[in-house]
Amino acid sequence: MKFVGESYNKVDAEALSKGNPLFTDDIKIDNMLHAKILWSPLPHAIIKEIDTSEAEKLKGVKCILTYKNTPRIKFTTAGQGYPEPSPYDTSVFNKKVRYVGDRVAAVAGESLEVVEKALSLIKVEYEELPAVFDPEEALMGKVVIHDEPDSTGIDDPEHNLITHIEATAGDIEKAFKEADIVVESSFQTQYSHHTPIEPHITITYMDEYDRLVVRTSTQVPFHIRRMVSIITGMPESRIRVIKPRIGGGFGVKQELILEDIAALMTLRTNRPVRIEFNRREEFISSRTRHPMKIDIKIGAKRDGRFTAIQMKALSNTGAYGTHAKTVLFNVGSKTLPLYNKVSAVRFTGDVVYTNLPVGGAYRGYGATQGYAALESTVDIVAERLGIDPIEIRKINHIKENETSPIFEALGEGKKGVQQVVKSCKLPWCIEKGAEAIGWKEKYGKHNGRGVGMAILMQGSGIPLIDMGAATIRMNDDGTFMLLVGATDIGTGSDTILAQIAGETMGVSPERIYVYSSDTDLTPFDVGAYASSTTYVSGSAVKRAAENMKKAILKEAGKLMEIESDKLRIENDRVVANDNSKSMTLNELGKVITYTKNQKQLEASASFVGSESPPPFAAHFVEVEVNRDTGFVKVVKYVAAIDCGTPINPELVKGQTIGAIANGIGYALFEEYRFNKRGKMTNADLLNYNIMSAADMPDIEVFIAESYEPTGPFGAKSIAEVNINGPTPAIANAIRDAVGISLHRSPFTPERVLRALKGIER
Amino acid sequence: MAGAGTVIQAQGVDIMKVKMTINGEKKVFEIEASEKLADTLRRYGYTEVKIGCRSGDCGSCTVLFNGKPIRSCLKFTAQAEGAYIETVKALNKDGIHPLQKAFIEAGAVQCGFCTPGMLLTAKALLDFKKKPTEGEIKEALKGNLCRCTGYKQQVDAIMKVVNNK
Numbered sequence: 001m002k003f004v005g006e007s008y009n010k011v012d013a014e015a016l017s018k019g020n021p022l023f024t025d026d027i028k029i030d031n032m033l034h035a036k037i038l039w040s041p042l043p044h045a046i047i048k049e050i051d052t053s054e055a056e057k058l059k060g061v062k063c064i065l066t067y068k069n070t071p072r073i074k075f076t077t078a079g080q081g082y083p084e085p086s087p088y089d090t091s092v093f094n095k096k097v098r099y100v101g102d103r104v105a106a107v108a109g110e111s112l113e114v115v116e117k118a119l120s121l122i123k124v125e126y127e128e129l130p131a132v133f134d135p136e137e138a139l140m141g142k143v144v145i146h147d148e149p150d151s152t153g154i155d156d157p158e159h160n161l162i163t164h165i166e167a168t169a170g171d172i173e174k175a176f177k178e179a180d181i182v183v184e185s186s187f188q189t190q191y192s193h194h195t196p197i198e199p200h201i202t203i204t205y206m207d208e209y210d211r212l213v214v215r216t217s218t219q220v221p222f223h224i225r226r227m228v229s230i231i232t233g234m235p236e237s238r239i240r241v242i243k244p245r246i247g248g249g250f251g252v253k254q255e256l257i258l259e260d261i262a263a264l265m266t267l268r269t270n271r272p273v274r275i276e277f278n279r280r281e282e283f284i285s286s287r288t289r290h291p292m293k294i295d296i297k298i299g300a301k302r303d304g305r306f307t308a309i310q311m312k313a314l315s316n317t318g319a320y321g322t323h324a325k326t327v328l329f330n331v332g333s334k335t336l337p338l339y340n341k342v343s344a345v346r347f348t349g350d351v352v353y354t355n356l357p358v359g360g361a362y363r364g365y366g367a368t369q370g371y372a373a374l375e376s377t378v379d380i381v382a383e384r385l386g387i388d389p390i391e392i393r394k395i396n397h398i399k400e401n402e403t404s405p406i407f408e409a410l411g412e413g414k415k416g417v418q419q420v421v422k423s424c425k426l427p428w429c430i431e432k433g434a435e436a437i438g439w440k441e442k443y444g445k446h447n448g449r450g451v452g453m454a455i456l457m458q459g460s461g462i463p464l465i466d467m468g469a470a471t472i473r474m475n476d477d478g479t480f481m482l483l484v485g486a487t488d489i490g491t492g493s494d495t496i497l498a499q500i501a502g503e504t505m506g507v508s509p510e511r512i513y514v515y516s517s518d519t520d521l522t523p524f525d526v527g528a529y530a531s532s533t534t535y536v537s538g539s540a541v542k543r544a545a546e547n548m549k550k551a552i553l554k555e556a557g558k559l560m561e562i563e564s565d566k567l568r569i570e571n572d573r574v575v576a577n578d579n580s581k582s583m584t585l586n587e588l589g590k591v592i593t594y595t596k597n598q599k600q601l602e603a604s605a606s607f608v609g610s611e612s613p614p615p616f617a618a619h620f621v622e623v624e625v626n627r628d629t630g631f632v633k634v635v636k637y638v639a640a641i642d643c644g645t646p647i648n649p650e651l652v653k654g655q656t657i658g659a660i661a662n663g664i665g666y667a668l669f670e671e672y673r674f675n676k677r678g679k680m681t682n683a684d685l686l687n688y689n690i691m692s693a694a695d696m697p698d699i700e701v702f703i704a705e706s707y708e709p710t711g712p713f714g715a716k717s718i719a720e721v722n723i724n725g726p727t728p729a730i731a732n733a734i735r736d737a738v739g740i741s742l743h744r745s746p747f748t749p750e751r752v753l754r755a756l757k758g759i760e761r
Numbered sequence: 762m763a764g765a766g767t768v769i770q771a772q773g774v775d776i777m778k779v780k781m782t783i784n785g786e787k788k789v790f791e792i793e794a795s796e797k798l799a800d801t802l803r804r805y806g807y808t809e810v811k812i813g814c815r816s817g818d819c820g821s822c823t824v825l826f827n828g829k830p831i832r833s834c835l836k837f838t839a840q841a842e843g844a845y846i847e848t849v850k851a852l853n854k855d856g857i858h859p860l861q862k863a864f865i866e867a868g869a870v871q872c873g874f875c876t877p878g879m880l881l882t883a884k885a886l887l888d889f890k891k892k893p894t895e896g897e898i899k900e901a902l903k904g905n906l907c908r909c910t911g912y913k914q915q916v917d918a919i920m921k922v923v924n925n926k
Contacts, residue, residue: 007868009865010865010868010870014857017849017857017865017870017877018852018861019850019877020809021809023808195908196872196874197819197907197908198813199813245873247813247872247874279813279818490873492871650868654910654914658911661908661912685816686818690906692902692906693903693907693912693915694899694903695903696899696911
């Protein structure tokens with residue numbers, strides 16, 4: 001392969017490094033209104049009266065939205081395939097508010113100052129309702145959060161229960177009886193935030209033909225177009241969604257957050273409207289990672305073989321159920337197939353509402369929480385049996401050409417698809433990682449310094465549901481436009497898609513200009529989520545490029561008077577296989593555009609996966625634990641990964657290291673703190689810490705030689721899998737260092753110290 | 762207010778004129794007294810100055826103020842009277858800057874939102890110290906948050922520039 005497997009610089013890197021005006025907010029629009037939202041100060045209340053008359057009188061106020069003057073349509077804000085597997089429990093505004101930070105009203109005006117003044121003049125009379133913050137308590141149903149009859153997709157609203165899942169393969173009772181030991185454990189994870197450096201921002205305006213343009217920081221432009229159409233009543237054909245460069249997403253922009261409000265305001269005022277979140281709003285009122293409590297039970301034989309695994313998850317989705325079901329399914333579906341040698345496996349789960357901020361999609365999507373529980377418990381089993389953590393995983397993990405009944409039992413809010421794992425280089429990953437961390441020399445010393453590990457998998461797109469499409473057009477100079485709905489949010493997908501197109505056609509990627517994610521101009525793609533772009537959109541690009549190559553050879557064959565199957569494309573020329581004749585793509589472009597057999601060469605294709613091949617990873621970490629302070633220092637981190645063919649190794653490493661950095665922060669300190677009334681008390685970057693350059697350990701990444709036969713040029717995904725490793729690997733390393741089991745993340749000095757003193761489990 | 766410029770009254774709001782040099786060009790900005798430098802710069806088209814938090818924590822709005830990196834979201838524009846301000850565009854006077862090239866090649870630019878601020882912090886570091894250690898680079902960058910990369914790429918890029926000097 002010539003262009004695939006090479007570390008091309010990102011196609012947008014130079015423009016970004018120069019600070020060119022590429023982001024949503026970097027355009028100047030005349031006559032623009034500014035908008036802000038009034039947030040609920042109460043965790044649960046009915047709006048008895050809302051009086052906007054004083055605010056309306058203020059000079060410069062142009063539009064005020066409340067539940068009284070906005071459409072009463074129930075929808076989900078989740079950017080998912082349609083119809084979405086998330087409950088329709090949200091409206092633009094509601095008479096009932098369900099968490100501190102819920103929408104109450106929004107104002108658009110000539111300046112931010114006037115808007116802020118107007119917000120302070122809106123009088124709201126609330127009837128406060130009892131609130132519930134604990135998911136177990138919520139299940140008792142003393143407080144009912146979603147009691148409106150027009151909400152749908154909630155299995156048991158009276159107990160705040162969105163759904164209960166049970167999936168069992170094999171005879172679980174019998175399988176636990178086969179075991180020599182049974183280990184039961186639990187793990188609790190916390191509220192945390194994606195923290196893209198660019199907060200959410202949306203600018204809407206009417207174009208010259210009175211069509212609505214939505215310029216927005218989103219991962220899902222086509223889903224946004226559909227949702228804005230449903231909410232505003234404006235046909236999709238009259239809405240254009242443009243995704244410029246995006247300042248990070250990580251799942252929090254797989255969501256309708258501001259677009260509905262801005263669109264309604266523009267339609268009502270016929271003025272451009274700009275609305276953005278400040279950092280505080282970003283924390284409280286965007287979306288979070290679902291906190292969970294996971295109970296886990298593993299049965300094992302003395303020789304280390306697992307006989308049964310049972311996992312029970314309780315997920316807290318907060319006030320609304322966006323992504324609630326699917327994240328819960330993924331807790332099991334992305335973790336349990338990893339240990340497929342068991343006689344039986346069982347997953348049960350509940351996802352419930354509380355009066356806290358809203359859970360959503362977050363890189364890892366439930367697998368992160370699942371692995372925290374599963375992989376920290378595997379080490380307890382290993383310790384009980386006196387087997388090395390590496391050895392016990394080698395005995396039990398899934399191998400190439402094997403399957404798991406879980407693939408079929410658990411999908412996206414419904415059954416999944418049966419699949420056989422065709423590429424799995426976990427054995428290599430484990431060996432390589434163990435060697436790099438120095439496992440043999442370091443493990444089992446219990447001297448305040450310890451090593452830990454975890455193995456992981458994820459998926460590559462959502463099979464039979466998510467579709468991506470691509471169009472390639474040849475220009476008259478023999479260069480190409482590659483139009484994709486695929487949504488580059490900083491990942492480098494535009495770059496790797498150009499490499500895939502180039503490799504397929506035999507054309508250097510520098511000749512392929514990628515334009516992505518503009519619903520007027522590019523074909524459909526579900527967007528950037530579920531680790532799908534390389535596999536799903538990449539396969540669509542490969543098909544489109546194959547069609548384009550055929551078209552080029554056909555037209556060149558006519559001009560060169562050679563049969564097209566006797567031609568090839570090489571070094572940006574069409575060459576006869578016997579090398580007797582050739583023409584440059586530029587010559588071909590000129591001729592077929594202007595002089596002979598004139599036509600526009602264009603090819604399109606789409607792709608839907610019939611399976612979702614998992615990428616795999618083995619993570620190793622070395623930590624130092626200070627017994628006096630409880631402070632955990634990550635000294636070194638090693639990730640060995642199998643993503644199939646790395647289309648662009650540098651970008652694969654970028655995805656890997658970035659996910660690990662986020663994962664270490666989640667493991668060690670990232671956590672929402674709430675007061676007794678459900679209000680987040682650390683909603684800024686000073687008090688909600690994310691990793692800084694000074695916090696980063698020495699980090700090494702190894703990429704396995706692997707080939708996924710169903711993927712484009714052998715590729716699978718890489719985006720998410722590596723965020724799942726740090727929590728269990730660090731927990732296991734802490735156990736190795738000081739002999740304590742941690743069952744709750746993050747592993748703050750306080751929590752570690754309490755565990756060392758035996759106060760907290 | 763130290764260094765404040767001319768004050769004129771318009772529509773009941775204090776409008777001030779503030780002079781400064783931006784990327785080598787002399788500029789006069791009309792501002793309200795309370796305006797922050799990041800907002801003034803963006804309003805006058807210097808959109809390479811990014812705003813991520815408005816509380817001085819993320820570093821995206823970093824500019825060089827008389828050669829030193831500052832958070833322009835915390836600085837009142839009025840305090841910049843007579844100052845020499847550099848945004849990332851100052852690096853492109855003679856084509857692509859070695860730091861930019863190194864960032865691009867090391868994979869230090871993912872979403873790119875933190876990049877302008879990070880590059881300016883790096884430039885200021887290398888102006889101040891020709892051969893910083895890896896630890897000093899990490900320490901210098903710790904006020905510039907990035908959620909995409911994990912920082913290794915930026916540190917590697919800066920080390921490369923240091924070693925090529």
